[in-house]
Amino acid sequence: MKKPLVKEKDALVSLNVNPCKQCMPLGVATAAYGLRGCLTIFHGSQGCATYIRRHMATHYNEPIDIASSSLTEQGTVYGGEANLHKGIDNLLKLYKPEVICVANTCLAETIGEDLPAMLQRWREKHPRARVQLVAVPAPGYIGSQFQGHFRFLTALLRTVLPAATAAVDRQPIATSQDVTRSTTSVKNRQLNVICGPASPADIRFIKRLLTAFKIKAVLLPDYSDNLDRPRLAAYDRLPSDGTTLAQVRRMGSAAHTLELASLLAPGDSPAEALQELCGVPYTRLNPPVGLRDIDALLAFLSDFSGQPIPAELRAERGRYLDAMVDSHKYNAEGRAAIFGDPDFCYSTARMCVEQGIVPVVVACGSPCPSLKERLIDEVEEVAERFLVDKWIITDAADFGDIERLALKFKANLLIGSSDGRRIAEAHNLPLVRCTFPIHDHIGGQRVRTYGYEGSLSLIDKLTNALLERKETSFRPAIRAEFYDAVQLEPAAPSIAAAHPAEAAKSVQPLRPCNLPETAAG
Amino acid sequence: MPAVILKERQASITRGGAGSGAGSGAGGGGCGLGGAAGTGQGQPSGAGIACEQASVAGSVSQRACVFCGARVVLNPITDAFHIVHGPIGCASYTWDIRGSMSSSGELYRHSFSTDMGETDVVFGGERKLARAIDEAVAAHHPPLIFVYATCIAGVIGDDVAAVCKAAEQRHQIRCIPVQAPGFSGHKAIGYRLAGDALMRLFGGQACPREKAHGINFLGDFNLAGEQWIIRNYLKELGIEVLTGITGDSRYETLMRAPQAALNIVQCAGSMHNLARRMHDELGIPWISVSFYGVEDTADSLLRLAEAYGGAQAAARARALCHRERERLAPVLKRYRRRLGGRRAAIYVGGGFKAISLIRQFRELGMETVMVGTQTGRPEDYEVIRSIVSPDCVVLDDANPAELERFMIEGGADILVGGVKERPLAYKLGVAFCDHNHERKHPLAGFVGVQNFAEEINASMNSPVWSYV
Numbered sequence: 001m002k003k004p005l006v007k008e009k010d011a012l013v014s015l016n017v018n019p020c021k022q023c024m025p026l027g028v029a030t031a032a033y034g035l036r037g038c039l040t041i042f043h044g045s046q047g048c049a050t051y052i053r054r055h056m057a058t059h060y061n062e063p064i065d066i067a068s069s070s071l072t073e074q075g076t077v078y079g080g081e082a083n084l085h086k087g088i089d090n091l092l093k094l095y096k097p098e099v100i101c102v103a104n105t106c107l108a109e110t111i112g113e114d115l116p117a118m119l120q121r122w123r124e125k126h127p128r129a130r131v132q133l134v135a136v137p138a139p140g141y142i143g144s145q146f147q148g149h150f151r152f153l154t155a156l157l158r159t160v161l162p163a164a165t166a167a168v169d170r171q172p173i174a175t176s177q178d179v180t181r182s183t184t185s186v187k188n189r190q191l192n193v194i195c196g197p198a199s200p201a202d203i204r205f206i207k208r209l210l211t212a213f214k215i216k217a218v219l220l221p222d223y224s225d226n227l228d229r230p231r232l233a234a235y236d237r238l239p240s241d242g243t244t245l246a247q248v249r250r251m252g253s254a255a256h257t258l259e260l261a262s263l264l265a266p267g268d269s270p271a272e273a274l275q276e277l278c279g280v281p282y283t284r285l286n287p288p289v290g291l292r293d294i295d296a297l298l299a300f301l302s303d304f305s306g307q308p309i310p311a312e313l314r315a316e317r318g319r320y321l322d323a324m325v326d327s328h329k330y331n332a333e334g335r336a337a338i339f340g341d342p343d344f345c346y347s348t349a350r351m352c353v354e355q356g357i358v359p360v361v362v363a364c365g366s367p368c369p370s371l372k373e374r375l376i377d378e379v380e381e382v383a384e385r386f387l388v389d390k391w392i393i394t395d396a397a398d399f400g401d402i403e404r405l406a407l408k409f410k411a412n413l414l415i416g417s418s419d420g421r422r423i424a425e426a427h428n429l430p431l432v433r434c435t436f437p438i439h440d441h442i443g444g445q446r447v448r449t450y451g452y453e454g455s456l457s458l459i460d461k462l463t464n465a466l467l468e469r470k471e472t473s474f475r476p477a478i479r480a481e482f483y484d485a486v487q488l489e490p491a492a493p494s495i496a497a498a499h500p501a502e503a504a505k506s507v508q509p510l511r512p513c514n515l516p517e518t519a520a521g
Numbered sequence: 522m523p524a525v526i527l528k529e530r531q532a533s534i535t536r537g538g539a540g541s542g543a544g545s546g547a548g549g550g551g552c553g554l555g556g557a558a559g560t561g562q563g564q565p566s567g568a569g570i571a572c573e574q575a576s577v578a579g580s581v582s583q584r585a586c587v588f589c590g591a592r593v594v595l596n597p598i599t600d601a602f603h604i605v606h607g608p609i610g611c612a613s614y615t616w617d618i619r620g621s622m623s624s625s626g627e628l629y630r631h632s633f634s635t636d637m638g639e640t641d642v643v644f645g646g647e648r649k650l651a652r653a654i655d656e657a658v659a660a661h662h663p664p665l666i667f668v669y670a671t672c673i674a675g676v677i678g679d680d681v682a683a684v685c686k687a688a689e690q691r692h693q694i695r696c697i698p699v700q701a702p703g704f705s706g707h708k709a710i711g712y713r714l715a716g717d718a719l720m721r722l723f724g725g726q727a728c729p730r731e732k733a734h735g736i737n738f739l740g741d742f743n744l745a746g747e748q749w750i751i752r753n754y755l756k757e758l759g760i761e762v763l764t765g766i767t768g769d770s771r772y773e774t775l776m777r778a779p780q781a782a783l784n785i786v787q788c789a790g791s792m793h794n795l796a797r798r799m800h801d802e803l804g805i806p807w808i809s810v811s812f813y814g815v816e817d818t819a820d821s822l823l824r825l826a827e828a829y830g831g832a833q834a835a836a837r838a839r840a841l842c843h844r845e846r847e848r849l850a851p852v853l854k855r856y857r858r859r860l861g862g863r864r865a866a867i868y869v870g871g872g873f874k875a876i877s878l879i880r881q882f883r884e885l886g887m888e889t890v891m892v893g894t895q896t897g898r899p900e901d902y903e904v905i906r907s908i909v910s911p912d913c914v915v916l917d918d919a920n921p922a923e924l925e926r927f928m929i930e931g932g933a934d935i936l937v938g939g940v941k942e943r944p945l946a947y948k949l950g951v952a953f954c955d956h957n958h959e960r961k962h963p964l965a966g967f968v969g970v971q972n973f974a975e976e977i978n979a980s981m982n983s984p985v986w987s988y989v
Contacts, residue, residue, distance in 0.1 A: 006631050011660040014653040016609060016636035023610030045672050045703030046576050047586025051614030054941050063945040065921055070576045071704045076676060087579030093525050094581065094922050106608050107672040107704060110642060141608040141637050141673065231989055235948040237524070237922065400631075419616075422630075 003426070005407075007400025017400030020339050020365030020419065022437075023140030026052045027148025028103045029066050030197065032134075034221020035156070036242040037098030041067040041091055043084050043113060044105030048140075059437045059444035060200070060227045065237065067091050069108075076111060081118045088122055092131060095238050099132045099245060101152060109139035132245055134159045143265065144366035145436075146341035149197045150261070153220060153270040160245065161252045161277045189255035191217045191304060192280065194270045196261040196287060196343050197436065200228035202450035206260070206288075209297075209451070212313065213305040218247045218254065220270070228445040252278035258300065259284040263342040263370050287343060288450045289458075290351030291320065316452040323456055327463040328356055332386060334466050337361035337411035339402050339420060340435040342368040342395070348415055348434075349375055349393075351455055353382045357462065360388065360409035363397035371395050399423065413465055430465035434458055523929075524922035527580055532571035533918060538911035570902045572917035575707060581920040583868070583941060584895045586703030588671045589615060590711020593958065594791050595667055595699070595718060596629055597621035597742045597767040598775065602663035605634040606650050606681060607671030611703075612636070619958040621743045624769050628661060637673055647679050654688040654696060664772035666696040667718065675702030695772070697721055707918075708870075709790060709896040716795030719766065719775070720802065726779050727803045733782035735761035736829060737805070739796055740788030740873075741812075743768030744958060747965035751812050754966065758826050758837045766792070779803050783829050785810045785821075790871030790896050811873055812965040813973075814881035815849060818842075845967040853885070856974040859982055861886030866933035868893045868924060868942055869956060872901020878937055878956070879908055885974060890931030893919045921945055935981045950989065952980035 007017040029040045029052055042049045049068035056064040069087040071080045088100060104115050115135040123129070136155040138148055193210065195203055203224040210217045225241035251257075257280050259271035271282035285300060286293040295317075302309050334357035338348050342364045349359040359379055364371055372393040383391050390409055394401070403423045406414065414420045414431040418438045424431035438444035448454035526534065576582035588605075592615050596603060605612040612634030623629070635653050637646050654666060666688070670681040681698045688696040697718050701711055736755075741748045748768040755762055763781050764774035778799075784807035786796045796807040808828055810821035819842040826838035865882045869875050872894050879889045889909050893916040894901065906915055914927040928936060928951055935952040936942060946953040954976050956964060962976075963969045 008660065012633075012653075012656045014635065014649050014656055015604070016612065016632075016634045018616065018632050019609050019613040019634065019636070021609060022613050023608060025610070041579060045586050046582060046584055046707065047589050047703040048610065049581075050583065050585040050941070051589070051610065054939075055614055057941050057944050061944055061947075063921060063948055064941070065581050067579045067581045068576075070578045070580075070582065072575055073705050076702075076704045083578045086577075090527055090529075090577065090579030091581075093527060094579070094920070106610070106642075107676060110673055110676050139608070139639075139642075140610040141642050142639055144609075229948075235925065235945075237925065 005400070005404050007398070007404060009404060012400065016398045018398055018419070018422070020363065020398055020402065020417075021144040021146075021341070022052075022055065023048075023106075023145060024138040024143050024148035024151065025103050025105050025140060025145075026055065027145035027150075027197065028101065028136050028138045028152040029064075029148075030056065030145070030223070030227075031149045031152040031221045032099075032101040033226045033239055034203075034223035034242045035099055035101075035248070036240065036244045037238055038101055038242070039065065039067065039091055039095050039097040039099075039239070040101040040103060041069060041084075041087050042103050042105050043069045043080060043087075043115065044071055044107040046070040048105045055437055056227075058439045061442065061445060062227055062229060063237070065095070071107060076107065079111070080108065080113060081121070084113075084118055085122050085125070088133075092129070097131060097238060099134060101134045101136060101156075103136045103138040103152075105138060106140045109137055132160065144341065146197060146343065146366055147265055147268055150264060150268040150270060153194065154268060154273045156220075156248060157251065157270055157273045157277065160248050161274070189216070190250065190253070191215050192251045192254045192257040192271075192274065192282075193217050193219045194257060194259040194261065195219065195221065197341065198260075198287065198450060199436075199445060199447040200224045201446045201448050202454060204228075205448070205450045205454060209301065212310050213301045213307045215301065215305045218251050219243060220248065220251070252280065254280050256280065256304065257282035258304075260287045260297070261343060262286045262346045263368055263374065265368075286350070287347050289347035289455055290354050291317075291324070291455075292354065293347065293350065294450075294452055294455065313452070320452040320456050323459065324355060327459065330463050330466055330470075331355045331357045331459075333470070334358065334413050334462065335360045335388070335409070335411050336413045336415050336462075337363070337402060337406040337409075339363045339365065339397070339399075339414075339416040342366065342371050344416075344435045346371060346374060347449070349379065351459070352415075352462075353378045355459060355462075356382065356386070357413070358383050358386055358388045358391065359393075360391040360411050361402065361405045362393045363402050363405065364395050365397060366395070368395040403427075412469065413462060415462065430469055432458070432461045432465055434461070524926035526923060526926070527577060529577045530580060530920070530923065533574075534914065534916040534923065535570045535906070536911060537906050537909035537913040537915060569906065570899070570915060570917055572897055572899060572902060573709065574918070576918055580918075581922070582895075582918055583920065583939070584708050584918060586708065587705050587711040587714065588669055588701040588703050589618075590708035590791070590896075591699050591701040591715045591718070592669060592711070593618055593742075594712055594715035595767060597765075598665070598667075598770050598772070599623040599629045600626050600663060600771045601629060601665040601667055602657045602661060603629060603633060604650070604653060604657065604666060604668045605632070605671060606646060606668055606674045606679070607634070607637055608673055609634055609636045611669075611671040619742050620745060620960060621768055622746050622749075623743075624749075625771060628663065633657065642673060642677060645677060645679055646674060647681075647684050650679070650681065650684050651688065654684070655691075658688075658692045658694065664694055665722070666694065667699055668696065669699045669701050672702045672704055675700065675705070695722060707896065712791040712896075713794045716792065716798060719795055720798050722775060723779050723799075723803065725802060728780040730782075730804055733780060733805075735763040735777075735781055736783045736785055736825075737764055737766055737778050737781045737799075738762050738768070739766045739784050739786045739807070740792040741765055741768045741965075742788075742958075745960050745963040747812070747963045747969065750963055750966040750968060754822060754841060755825075757841055758822070758830060758834045760825070760829055760834060766795070779805075781805050783807065783825075785825055787811060787873065788871055789873045790894075790898065790901070793898070809873075811877045813874065813877035813969065815846065815853075815884055815967065815970050816880055817877050818966055818970070819846070849967055849970060852971055853974060856978055857886045859978050860974070863887050863934040863981060864890045864932050866891040866924075866928045866931060866936045866951070868919060868936065868938040870895050870939070872897035872905065874956065876901065876904050876908070879905065881970070881973060884970075885977065887977075889913055890933050891916070891924075891927040893917060893924075925949060935977060950986065952977075952983070952986070954980060 226239035616632035811817040826834035936946040
């Protein structure tokens, strides 16, 4: 009998049922961890900071410190400037940060708190303070944590660069977007690399890649250490690694920007901001997940640096191809439901398509109509190969929708965050946890999806989930269908042979079956 | 660099050994707060510690907000439909917030939110909320709906009370507004709002006292089935529990609450106001209990048995406690050999748990060197200060810098706390015990004593500490 679902078709349409997204301030705070010596203060209610700290702490297994201006009723009615100023003062005393990211949450945005003006007045009160303040409007009623990530980066560039570029004697800049070829032969030119909300381990991979190609680069944001810290003799409560403010200032004079993101909302692109502010041309590539997109990144880096692709990476690619072949027949049984932020969904679906796993449900939690536009052709192509007629790509989905769609389109594999575990448990579906948030497993900070090795480790998990499911289910399934359902049921009354003696005579002696009849005689 | 203690925070940090009350100079002055100017300022009278106050801006408080306080108290009601009216974050971060268990439905474990967007903020969210309630009734026929109005609903002036009232009339079910904008105070205010919401549900129907029977169990949320464990004890004593408030409760069980002869209150921080109102308005007396640790559990069972069931129940309680103590004694003896003489730090939500934990550590031969709470009351701190050593740091609404400093200064071997504190403890080389909403093994009752000792030992005596 069909279990009733929490959100049946056309029901609860005015409600978000089990959210597949978090809010913008979470993305802001995460990206801000990629800047050295930076702390975040939310201008708003105390709870926002605490919730987000808790949410991040269980995923990254790191202490997460985010301050709040702890607005009260009085502050909400008469304005919270005093609270915010005091909050900044206290944060300076407690942590001595070089940068403070000040984010307006829903509450501050709704009551119309003028962040730049308030920060300007704080500056006037503290003329000798050297801390860099970065104002980010981050109302939780718009977008999601995905957008918050890029909004912080854009706000940072817009705050830091105008002043910096005026002082820097830059080389003449190219204006065309597609300038990679013209810059290939020039050595020692700086490349800016903008990353989306990747795991610390994936960011670390990008760093290694840049070193391998001997590229002088500024990577933003770089939370590879701050959100995945090695054990040290003494604990440093200030996030003491990551992109430095000096590096950010130099981004304006770079030869080129590489932005590893796919589905940015208009106005949220840090690379576009860099071009607009300082005329740095940019290339936007998909995050390096799956063969095509990893190849594209390596080709770009090789082109930019004038260096050949290192032998080690070529060998990794070879192993990746070999693994694709080894796993292809198992993967052909895969019918995946993929959920998470827009870029995660996009990259993972593209990778699945290459492997012959049909993404029957691709659902991102925040509004993002371009997900479907960008993916539809390749999902259709792979679905047709395996005679799969029905599948869906959707946005603004919650887990109520995802559960219903996963059942409707017969998914046998869930790929996303640990928030899918309830569906996995209720319907006995395997869940591969590989994106934020991962709360019930260890190692969220070490999830690898970037590069041949990263993607391969993810594919192995997907294939093994399918294999395990098959291994543990094929005996009972086959027995149920062909034995229990028929052999254990009452048979039709057996029929006795009509003429037993004649029947016995008509039985021929056995003959070796592969010999021609004449030879047997 | 040692962590700085903010000036505004000093009045909320003191040491043990008060007893006589009235500030007593044991505050900032006795703290050894090197590097921080101005000691002992703003010492309130009485408990000698500033508490129940708004968090200091920029201090990085470990507290959540008013909404969180209300939701954690009401969420364990298993057949209620809990709607968060606000932008998505409030719902996203509190989805399935407690590990409370249910003996029937699982509706409460879902997250329902109106997910307010920009247009709702501009044009108001009342109509969307009304539609959401209609849809909830059509799809799930809940007997009870709670609507939590968070910051934005509060500030744009959505009349959530009117929407709920109209829905009650339309659907003939209870639809109770919980106006809990985060800026309207701190977490403990949310506890009070939850209590008020329950009083509204009870509808002021006092039961004639001569007909009263059974008890209500306030302040247990059936985390890891803890309420079932205590109910089993009470069953053995012959005491009927009408309902948990709110662990494993349903609309139907809650509606029996006004008939109770007695309320037992475990988590006083979250339930004090409700217990007081049930006493004043429904005539139900209450006693405080705690089922954490051997001594507190035994003491609570005995007092309850005497207060409710008289001599016969008391005899049964003594027999039960004797049996369980006998069973535990050899187990605890083995653990004491591994744990005795070590130092504990405590940072938890409320005062009652902190008090029980101090005693529980003492039962294991361990000394408490730091103890703090997010929402302790003056009377909690008075008890805490009277049972810890004079060197023990006592603090209210602490931040990571203070926790770091006092754990290091006190030489803590283990911290008991919530999820956020765990990575900090580990970074400092301090073991950790998860005494929070998400625990997956019971820590209450006699069985909980063994689990607690096991968990302390598992972390504190792990071989990994010898390698790092």
